[in-house]
Amino acid sequence: MKHTDICDILKDTEKYIDTSVTVCGWVKTVRDSKCVGFIAVGDGTALGTLQVVIDKESFGDAEKAMKATVGSSVAVKGKLVRSEGSGQSVEIKPESFEILGLCPLDYPLQKKKHSLEFLRTIPHLRGRTNTFGAMFRMRSELAKAIHAFFGSRNFTYVHTPIITGSDCEGAGEIFRVTTHDFKTPYKTEEEYYKNDFFGQKAGLTVSGQLEGETLALAMGKIYTFGPTFRAENSNTARHAAEFWQIEPEVAFADLDDIIELATDMIKSITGHILDNCPDEIDFFERFFEKGLKAKLQHIVDSEFAVIEYTDAIKELEKATVDFQYPVSWGLDLQTEHERYLTDVVFKRPVFVINYPKEIKSFYMKQNPDGKTVAATDLLVPGVGEIIGASQREDNYDLLMEQIEKRGMKKEDYLQYLDLRKFGTTPHSGFGLGFERMLMYITGIGNIRDTIAFPRTTGSLV
Ligand code: 4AD
Ligand code: MG
Numbered sequence: 001m002k003h004t005d006i007c008d009i010l011k012d013t014e015k016y017i018d019t020s021v022t023v024c025g026w027v028k029t030v031r032d033s034k035c036v037g038f039i040a041v042g043d044g045t046a047l048g049t050l051q052v053v054i055d056k057e058s059f060g061d062a063e064k065a066m067k068a069t070v071g072s073s074v075a076v077k078g079k080l081v082r083s084e085g086s087g088q089s090v091e092i093k094p095e096s097f098e099i100l101g102l103c104p105l106d107y108p109l110q111k112k113k114h115s116l117e118f119l120r121t122i123p124h125l126r127g128r129t130n131t132f133g134a135m136f137r138m139r140s141e142l143a144k145a146i147h148a149f150f151g152s153r154n155f156t157y158v159h160t161p162i163i164t165g166s167d168c169e170g171a172g173e174i175f176r177v178t179t180h181d182f183k184t185p186y187k188t189e190e191e192y193y194k195n196d197f198f199g200q201k202a203g204l205t206v207s208g209q210l211e212g213e214t215l216a217l218a219m220g221k222i223y224t225f226g227p228t229f230r231a232e233n234s235n236t237a238r239h240a241a242e243f244w245q246i247e248p249e250v251a252f253a254d255l256d257d258i259i260e261l262a263t264d265m266i267k268s269i270t271g272h273i274l275d276n277c278p279d280e281i282d283f284f285e286r287f288f289e290k291g292l293k294a295k296l297q298h299i300v301d302s303e304f305a306v307i308e309y310t311d312a313i314k315e316l317e318k319a320t321v322d323f324q325y326p327v328s329w330g331l332d333l334q335t336e337h338e339r340y341l342t343d344v345v346f347k348r349p350v351f352v353i354n355y356p357k358e359i360k361s362f363y364m365k366q367n368p369d370g371k372t373v374a375a376t377d378l379l380v381p382g383v384g385e386i387i388g389a390s391q392r393e394d395n396y397d398l399l400m401e402q403i404e405k406r407g408m409k410k411e412d413y414l415q416y417l418d419l420r421k422f423g424t425t426p427h428s429g430f431g432l433g434f435e436r437m438l439m440y441i442t443g444i445g446n447i448r449d450t451i452a453f454p455r456t457t458g459s460l461v
Pocket of ligand 2 (some may be wrong): 377385387388
């Protein structure tokens, strides 16, 4: 069906004015009066709609057109003319109006406003609302910005496996992958896995990092951009069981280099959103976060703060806030602490650096102090952690020591250890949570509203 995207018409109305256009979309609103009907059509390419003005006396198909209900899919051909009404600059004077799929009255999106909670129960339809249309266009644009950023810096985009035998983060949050039936004849765990599809224990990846490192030590600079999975039983507004991560990995780079890269990336992709999603930003500013546009500009213009973990603990100890989790050196920062640092102390993004080694993963580079590792989290106001990063341990013996100390199976990490044997080099990387970044730049408070089909504890709708 040949037709013009509504976004193209709205972007350059002068180009289309007084010409015949065909648009295809869904009816958003219908207003009917004695002589005229107004039908607003949206096609998902833009936040805006096009109003079709039905002159009941002169338009032959007026009666048929006015049968279109909210939610119906339609194809409209007509002349684009300047609008006399307020609220839109142009409208369509139809020559033909075809209802492709009539929408009955039990369509759940009849009202103009629905709660986000209600919309989560109809993930197959919520993309048709302004909020989710704006979110999914923004999500798409953000992905493009990320590829453009790394592409401009000679990074190779690599694809790491989704099914894996190793646990990158070591937090035991892996979804198992198996083809075994509910009932199996096996007596031991070992026998069970030996007879399974891969002949060993397998799961969905929590991070593409370990494989990413092998490719960085071949290609120099790589990034992944794919789904990662965590069976965290935490029912919070910022945890999903399936979320997308961007994981660059850079050879010949230390912690400072990776902080610089993360900063440049966040600024660059935020700038891209400011340039390419003005309508969506206005929309989120109006309905979800006052001052959003200024905040985004501030991200681009301001310097991100950096604080030592040890100093961050001192700040938290000074705070006159009753934290649920008591503060002392060695504490794994909880959301409440992260939010205090970002929202109260810094009021801008902050890198917390050099965490105690006990609370961080096995692969992080040990600092000379013997107590901390060269790791950082980027915390941002309103959300908390959006990036986890570190310099990787590139010394074979020190890495082996950590693997053994943590009771990990050496056999699962032989390839990873090989990298420290065959031409090892300092290297660093980070993981950006894509949905958390979307929460940050839209002001949407729940991760379930940043992805089309959210997967969270107890929910697979
Ligand atoms: O801090 P994390 O666990 O770091 C890693 O996985 C490293 N291997 C990354 C690397 O260095 N290549 O996770 C990275 C980011 C977090 O900062 C957060 O933004 C996001 O991934 N994240 C989640 N997002 C949504 N739901 C969850 N359950 C998440 N867990 C982590
Ligand atoms: Mg982390």
